Amino acid sequence: MLLSDFGRFGFDPFLEMRRMQEEMNQRLAGLSAGAGREFPPINLWIGGDSVAVTAELPGIVPEDVDLTVRENTLTLQGTREPRTEDEKSVWHRRERAYGSFSRTVQLPFRVDPERVETRFANGLLEIELHRPEADRPKKIQINS
Template structure:
């Protein structure tokens, strides 16, 4: 934008500011810690009487992950250790985040903590959480 643009008819300084803000946001988007806050990435889908959650945990051992469930909340915590670094190590690029992580997921219904099944293979955690029998919808027969 040139200084002479201010005298131009139809010039909107607020439009110019929004364009500059959008460009700045696009340039800085890769520099946030959003990826670190959303580790591990998860998928969640619901069945009739259960909900399934998968989490990608590459390079993490099953013993380094803790799962807790309370009513309709699942919490996944753990730690991803950083690779051994020598004294003369100079990073050229470092995109993977290391350290403690925690994800809490709101589930679509209460679950029975006694009916949770978790499997871990090839860096993928699969958790199936079942709805308590007393909370399952019941079909009501209408008498005529």
Template sequence: MLHPLTLYRADPFALLRRFGETLDRMPFGTSAPAFPPLNLWQNEAAVAIVAEVPGVAPEDIEITAKDDVLTITGQRRPPDMPEGAVWHRRERAFGRFTRIVRLPFAVDPSQVEARFANGVLTIALQRPEDQRPRRIEIKAG
């Protein structure tokens, strides 16, 4: 079996190329994905938001709506670890989070409904009746 450094002695630039390939795979200059990830869609009467919040209890989530801004704050708590346990791999983030979403129109906070099931938060925000687009009738003559 060849010693790992044998390759680098034969090609002095192999180590440099390998280092460059490693750097290319690293996520420099990118931020962590927003949490919670969400989808938003709208029609003339409402906006619907579906956010994935696995591992978060409903009582650890707070939703506020004011004008055209929705704020989702909460906390994903770390699991209870047995005494003396050491992380082998830790890919899931824990701690407080805030997600601020600018809505396509101002909403009436009293007309917001939120439901939570299986780690998915669904929020329906009604557009005030007086702000809904109205079709204007065109009169002849």
């Protein structure tokens, strides 16, 4: 079987290699920076015609978050501002990071940027991204 034959069967080995490389780069970047996890943590669910994403953003208001979609890529970025403190306070432990954050996620298919629904409550951002009608799989009847 030739390498060019893989496209006919719906498998792209280069796509899988790029995904693995991106995952390794993210893991190595986390080790070198001393970070335990990426921020914000996300969950992603795939439905037939949409993708649902949740992101945990404690202490952040919706106005401090930018959400962009392009083709099959979702980017979530913003800033977490530190709490103001009085001069007499001395930190005993500080685990929550502050400052700018950015998280880019590759989605399993292209999404329609005009059909994105968002909800934000109690520090949880919920995003539903719908697949364009033209990209949805269509059942083809086989004539004999």
